Amino acid sequence: ELKVEQNPLFLSMQEGKNYTIYCNYSTTSDRLYWYRQDPGKSLESLFVLLSNGAVKQEGRLMASLDTKARLSTLHITAAVHDLSATYFCAVDPSMNYGGSQGNLIFGKGTKLSVKP
């Protein structure tokens, strides 16, 4: 059974600080996604990581993937209030690094609060 664990689950940061959210998963996969959810809203795609060593950056957020360690990180640089949201990672188990199996599994999310 695929397990996806995020930590921390809650994160309170001051503006201007840096922090990293971790996503560990339990089975072979070379497809990992990060999403953002604002309160009462749907999920918005942030990053698509499709290979070992993949690194993507958008503004103050940078995501990376280590498939050998089964670990992805979402790094926040110089946080601002607008980044306050819940961040989810999601893993798509792949069949021997081939096609998707279809059962996209999410972590429980990290609720980020950025305070002035």
Next chain:
Amino acid sequence: NAGVTQTPKFRVLKTGQSMTLLCAQDMNHEYMYWYRQDPGMGLRLIHYSVGEGTTAKGEVPDGYNVSRLKKQNFLLGLESAAPSQTSVYFCASSSGTDGMNTEAFFGQGTRLTVV
């Protein structure tokens, strides 16, 4: 610009009633998913489909049924609603194939309350 559309957006059911949630996507995606979101539990996969006419169970399938008669639609049915099914339900779709644009796109959610 529709993407993934869910109907209805809100619903209140009495225990034992039945209902169907409709998900429609206009992106010609092969894969479709139904999730429920509960506080502290994240998103849990109920059922999914990897193509027209196919369905499979996810993590929490009990009490739900699904159908994918047309590629663009994925229906989620509750045969006899229970208070434990009070949740926010999200539908999503993805291309599911190798390539760059494989992420899932989500609908706006359906807030269901069972009393």
